Amino acid sequence: xxxxxxxxxxxxxxxxxxxxxxxxxxxxxxxxxxxxxxxxxxxxxxxxxxxxxxxxxxxxxxxxxxxxxxxxxxxxxxxxxxxxxxxxxxxxxxxxxxxxxxxxxxxxxxxxxxxxxxxxxxxxxxxxxxxxxxxxxxxxxxxxxxxxxxxxxxxxxxxx
Amino acid sequence: xxxxxxxxxxxxxxxxxxxxxxxxxxxxxxxxxxxxxxxxxxxxxxxxxxxxxxxxxxxxxxxxxxxxxxxxxxxxxxxxxxxxxxxxxxxxxxxxxxxxxxxxxxxxxxxxxxxxxxxxxxxxxxxxxxxxxxxxxxxxxxxxxxxxxxxxxxxxxxxxxxxxxxxxxxxxxxxxxxxxxxxxxxxxxxxxxxxxxxxxxxxxxxxxxxxxxxxxxxxxxxxxxxxxxxxxxxxxxxxxxxxxxxxxxxxxxxxxxxxxxxxxxxxxxxxxxxxxxxxxxxxxxxxxxxxxxxxxxxxxxxxxxxxxxxxxxxxxxxxxx
Numbered sequence: 001x002x003x004x005x006x007x008x009x010x011x012x013x014x015x016x017x018x019x020x021x022x023x024x025x026x027x028x029x030x031x032x033x034x035x036x037x038x039x040x041x042x043x044x045x046x047x048x049x050x051x052x053x054x055x056x057x058x059x060x061x062x063x064x065x066x067x068x069x070x071x072x073x074x075x076x077x078x079x080x081x082x083x084x085x086x087x088x089x090x091x092x093x094x095x096x097x098x099x100x101x102x103x104x105x106x107x108x109x110x111x112x113x114x115x116x117x118x119x120x121x122x123x124x125x126x127x128x129x130x131x132x133x134x135x136x137x138x139x140x141x142x143x144x145x146x147x148x149x150x151x152x153x154x155x156x157x158x159x160x
Numbered sequence: 161x162x163x164x165x166x167x168x169x170x171x172x173x174x175x176x177x178x179x180x181x182x183x184x185x186x187x188x189x190x191x192x193x194x195x196x197x198x199x200x201x202x203x204x205x206x207x208x209x210x211x212x213x214x215x216x217x218x219x220x221x222x223x224x225x226x227x228x229x230x231x232x233x234x235x236x237x238x239x240x241x242x243x244x245x246x247x248x249x250x251x252x253x254x255x256x257x258x259x260x261x262x263x264x265x266x267x268x269x270x271x272x273x274x275x276x277x278x279x280x281x282x283x284x285x286x287x288x289x290x291x292x293x294x295x296x297x298x299x300x301x302x303x304x305x306x307x308x309x310x311x312x313x314x315x316x317x318x319x320x321x322x323x324x325x326x327x328x329x330x331x332x333x334x335x336x337x338x339x340x341x342x343x344x345x346x347x348x349x350x351x352x353x354x355x356x357x358x359x360x361x362x363x364x365x366x367x368x369x370x371x372x373x374x375x376x377x378x379x380x381x382x383x384x385x386x387x388x389x390x391x392x393x394x395x396x397x398x399x400x401x402x403x404x405x406x407x408x409x410x411x412x413x414x415x416x417x418x419x420x421x422x423x424x425x426x427x428x429x430x431x432x433x434x435x436x437x438x439x440x441x442x443x444x445x446x447x448x449x450x451x452x453x454x455x456x457x458x459x460x461x462x463x464x465x466x467x468x469x470x471x472x473x474x475x476x477x478x479x480x481x
Contacts, residue, residue, distance in 0.1 A: 047373035048261040050246040101345075104463060108378055135254060135426055138460050139386055141379025 001153050003123030006035045009113045009143075011042070012069040015128030019159040020073045023126050024080030035082065036120065037073050037089045039066055040112040066091065092116065110146035117154055126157040165199040168206060172233035176208065187290040191226045191243040199233070200241060202286045202294055206233040207241055240283075242267070242295040242371070253386070254427035260372055267371035268293050270346055279337035281357070281368045300366055304354040305331075309395055316439055319398050325479045327395050328446075330365045331356075332471050335388055337367055339464040342381050349373060351387025353394050385461050386427060389453035392471075393425065396435055396442065396450065403430040422456025429455065441481065446474030 008023050010016035020037075027033050043062060049055035070089050077087055097106065098115035105111040117125050129144045137145060144158050166181040182198035184206075194200065200207045213227035226245035231238055247262040268285040275282065283297035312323055334356055338348055348355075349372030357366050374383065394400060406412040415438070423434035432438060433454045436447040449470045452461050461467045 042376055045373060045376045047263040047266040048248075048259075048375060104465075107380065110378060133255075134455070135256060137379075138426055139253065139256065139258075139379070139382040140377035141382060141462075143378050146378065 001121060001123035003155055004033045005120070005122045006033060006124045006126060007038055007113070007117050007120060007122035008035055008073075008126045009038045009040070009109075009116075010069070010073055010128070011039065011109075012065055013128065013130070015130050015159070016069075016073070017076070017128075019126050019128035019157075020076045021080070022157070022159045024077045024082050027077075027080075027082055027086075029081040029083055031083060031086070033086055035077065035087050036122070037070055037077075037087065038092060038113065038116055039070060039090070040092045040109045040116075041066075041094045042109060043094065090116075108141075108143075108146065110141075110143045110150070113143070114147060114151055117151070122154065124155045124157065125151065126159065129158050129160050131160060165197070165208075168199055168233065169208065172206065173208060173231075182209070186288060188243045188288045188292050188294055189290050191228075191245065194228065194243075200228070200230065200288075200294070202288055202296070204234075205286070205296075207231070207239060207296075208233055209241075213240065238299045240297040240299060242297060244292040244294070253383075254429070258374065260374060262371050263373040264293050264295065264371060266346075266349070266373050267295055267369075270341065270370040271295065273341070273344055273346060274337075277337070277340070278362075278364055279333060279340075279366060280370075281366055300357045300359055300368065301361075302357045302359040302366075305356040305358055305365065305391070306353040306394065308358045309353075309398060312398070316398050317441065320439065320441065320478075321481060324395070324398075325475065328471075328475050328478060330358075330363070331391065331395060332468070332475060334365045334367065334391075335464055335468060335471065338384055338388065339468065342384070342464060346370075347374075347380060348384050348387070351384045351391070353391045356391070379462060381463060385464065385467070386453070388464070388467070389450070389461075390425075390427070393431070393433055393435070393450060393453070396446065397432075397438070401432045401435070401438060402428070406432070420456075422454055424455050426453055426455050426457065426460075443474060443477035443481070445470070445477045449474055 044058045046055050074087055074089060078084055092112060097112055099106050127144045127147060132142055147156060163184050165184045166178060169176045169181050180197040184199045184201050185194050186201050188200060194209055196209055196211055198209045207230035210229045210231060213224045213229055214221040215224060226243045228241045230241050244264045245262060249260055250257050251260040271283050271285060274280040281297055281300055283295050285293045285295050288294050312319055341348055348370055350369055355368050357368055359366060406416040423432060423437060425431040425433040433450050435450060436442045451457060
């Protein structure tokens with residue numbers, strides 16, 4: 001694995017912003033790195049909306065929010081001196097998810113991030129961390145914890 | 161627009177008092193207006209409304225105005241009709257508060273999935289004239305699992321040896337039912353001990369109420385698993401053993417004081433989960449399943465597939481005591 005090939009997995013959260021800032025500061029204007037900003041699509045749960053129209057609207061709003069965030073994320077890196085030519089953006093749509101829908105954890109964001117890391121031969125993976133309690137982690141899960149437990153052959157930076 | 165139900169009731173249920181005849185509703189949108197004596201007409205079927213359902217918890221009745229106890233006029237059979245009610249509310253789970261949504265469509269979808277499967281309540285969805293999906297549910301004659309266990313009048317040791325093996329075996333069947341849901345991409349959403357009904361006669365355990373939905377999370381089955389752990393704790397302990405129940409006697413207080421944080425439930429931090437300390441005859445294998453839900457657990461279950469083999473081993477050991 002090439003540790004200078006960095007996969008920076010983000011959503012539109014403050015934790016992600018911290019991970020982006022951290023990566024920007026660490027890499028600075030170094031020329032021999034590559035950074036891919038990855039967002040794994042997680043649309044609002046269909047069942048919590050009363051009808052199809054309101055769900056579709058919420059999905060479009062979420063997509064807009066994420067696209068803007070990804071553009072801002074790139075700007076944040078560039079503001080820290082990162083060279084534009086080493087930064088790329090990837091929006092992983094649900095329809096392009098790795099594996100089969102029958103696989104355990106197929107919909108899990110952590111699972112998709114680890115697939116992307118393997119496929120892209122990324123030697124470093126950066127994620128933010130919410131800092132959830134043990135109870136929250138049990139009930140709702142944690143992307144960073146799952147990654148730490150399951151990833152192989154890759155350095156992980158968990159930014160608190 | 162509604163019309164009088166008097167003629168229909170006189171024809172199909174002459175024993176019904178005429179003075180209580182209400183209206184015929186083909187559109188159930190305004191469910192608050194539909195009361196005793198009204199008739200809900202769905203395609204060729206007519207349902208006389210008897211009363212609103214109510215949930216009984218902690219001695220209080222919480223009316224559910226969108227859930228109607230009915231009698232079908234054509235067949236004379238009893239049914240529960242669940243009308244469309246979209247609701248968002250906060251649910252408290254231990255120290256956490258989460259957003260919960262009521263989803264009629266989710267319940268309809270699950271009813272289709274589990275049709276004919278006796279581990280679940282049965283029913284079908286019919287659209288009313290306004291397009292509302294009305295769920296017509298079969299009535300389960302029985303009582304909830306918590307009431308069944310609480311009503312067993314014997315000490316824990318006798319209960320554990322004589323009654324518990326059978327209860328655990330049936331509970332494993334209920335867990336397999338939830339696994340079937342998960343394998344098909346669904347979640348129960350409200351796994352509680354009073355959402356398993358024990359049917360009179362057959363003794364079958366049947367899940368009810370599938371309409372709770374939640375926002376997406378990284379661990380989609382966490383809430384259902386927590387619910388199963390909570391039920392397992394209840395049936396193994398023949399009730400809840402917590403700060404309140406244990407500290408009412410000097411010996412209980414001494415025992416309670418000797419426990420460490422790891423002996424308590426992760427979610428409800430005053431509830432003892434290391435039941436083997438309280439009842440030493442509980443096999444280690446079964447207690448280990450419980451300890452996956454403890455505050456000290458390093459490894460927790462993420463899927464029912466992980467829990468089921470451990471539970472089956474626990475049953476085996478309980479049955480050979």
